[in-house]
Amino acid sequence: MPYRLYFAAIACLLMFRLPGASAQSGLYAATAFPRLNTPPAAISWINEEGSPLLDTLYRYLLQADSLGLPPEDYNVSYVQTLCDGRQQLPDQNDTAFANQELTCIATQYFHDVAYGRPGLSPVDFNGLHYTPEPPLPVSAQLADAVAEGRFGQFMTRMEPGNSLYRALKKSLQHYRDMITDTLRAPLAARIHAIQAAMDQVRWASRYLAGQPVIIVNLPSADLQFYRNDSLLLYTRVIPGKPATPTHTLCSTITSAELYPYWSVPHRIAVKELLPEQRRNPRFLENNQFQVLDARDRIVNPRHIAWQQLGPGHFPYRLRQSTGCDNAMGIIKFSFNSPYDIYLHDTPSKTLFMFERRFYSHGCIRVEEAMALARILLADKPEVAKSLLSNECLKHQAPETIMLNQPVYIMVLYNTAWPDAFGKVHFYQDIYNLQHFNI
Incomplete structure (x- = not known):
């Protein structure tokens, strides 16, 4: 692999080139793509016949704002320089480099459109071990759409369609x-x-x-x-x-x-119900609470020295009866x-x-x-x-x-x-x- 293509693959994993920088300059925009563990196979966005695919990609990227995504995450200005010819590609290696970068941009963009931005987990506890990853990677879906001439409808396929x-x-x-x-x-x-x-x-x-x-x-x-x-x-x-x-x-x-x-959580039992029982020895009975010992046997609350109990010593479990x-x-x-x-x-x-x-x-x-x-x-x-x-x-x-x-x-x-x-x-x-x- 020519060194510039190898460098493009590494850049795809780490960051994007700044608009106007050459393949050799090493100037990149710091936009990380942590989900791209391996660079996707490059798609030919730019070739000898022109760049109609690139024009479509650019139009998609211009929708980022309306989709609630920050355009700067996808180096839209760099794509624009390629579309309008301000970014020159003197030889085949430069073109291959650009195609690799554009494939990374497109892959991350459509992943975010469909499944949210990388690293997002909006819950404290994920009991489903759920991630929004698709059965077929976005890079493969993208490559198939381009190969089959369906890239013009790709946004419709990837964007969520639910009512929320x-x-x-x-x-x-x-x-x-x-x-x-x-x-x-x-x-x-x-x-x-x-x-x-x-x-x-x-x-x-x-x-x-x-x-x-x-x-x-x-x-x-x-x-x-x-x-x-x-x-x-x-x-x-x-x-x-x-x-x-x-x-x-x-x-x-x-x-x-x-x-x-209602099995009363320990923190509620000692912080809220215990003080009430101390003030009123009939509080638990009046509110249909049962007291259970460590062996789940019901204990008469009148036989318990409530004043001697506290957060550090409360060997009981409280349960409110059905009703x-x-x-x-x-x-x-x-x-x-x-x-x-x-x-x-x-x-x-x-x-x-x-x-x-x-x-x-x-x-x-x-x-x-x-x-x-x-x-x-x-x-x-x-x-x-x-x-x-x-x-x-x-x-x-x-x-x-x-x-x-x-x-x-x-x-x-x-x-x-x-x-x-x-x-x-x-x-x-x-x-x-x-x-x-x-």
Whole structure:
């Protein structure tokens, strides 16, 4: 391999040449492409017959802004110099060098269009070990499209088509059209929030393509349940308060439990319930809490010296009995995570009326929990029939129901997010994670 082609392959992995630099100059724009572990086979963007493919690529790159992607990440100015002839290619090695660089640019660009920018993982816990990587690498899809004369339709194939993405893209264009000198700063914050949300939707795009998936967005405090891009349920939720925030995650809902116990997390037991019991020796009994020892035997709370217990010494587990006043409500939905949290019903329905409704200890309370249950358990007719009423029945024992088909859940954090009608709203950065000041 001529040294300049070898250098081009290395440059493809590390950085791009600055506009106007020669192949020999070694001047490159610092734009890293960490997903390109090996340089893709070069496509002939420029050859003796001209550069019609390059012109199409340049037109695609000019759409970066409208797609919520930063044009500077793809060295658009360098591509422009090749299109208009300002970047000279004196010999075949220079042409081969340019073709290798252009292939790297195109590969990374279409990867980001379809699956989000490299290194993005918007969740604290990825229980699915999910990555948005396609079954066929983008470089191979790109090469096939060029070879088969389909490059003119390649953007349509790669860009996400789900309703969340379309709503965000439309909103992005709306705010870009509104920009003036006086509105530039406040609108820029909203544009950044939309761009961040578009990247998260791209990241989730493979699971939005067909499988049933529940998406909880924390700042908007809502839940959307999709199947084949059809919205099955939209409902309000109550996430964690700022002191006990709900973690972002992706996981799988595997079961529902009717009339569940509430097993009180240790931190809540010692920080909140223990002080209440010290002040009022009948607090636990009055609120239907059971005390269990290390062997899960129920202990009479009147036989415990509560004043001698504390965070460093609390050898008990607290559990709230099933019933209409149970903090879990009538039903909870379980999924794997290290945070001991659930989606669940609640007896405190009035809190859903508040626009700013962040009151939980980290679990996610669902306003229409029974409607969600009827969808998840629709293939269990007898169970679904028993869920037609939202009324709480007394003296019910817990009943765990396994889902025949587990359902993906993604808990995300976006301060710009579409509602059930596709209108994008902007929300307070309640956990102070995005700093967009919208």
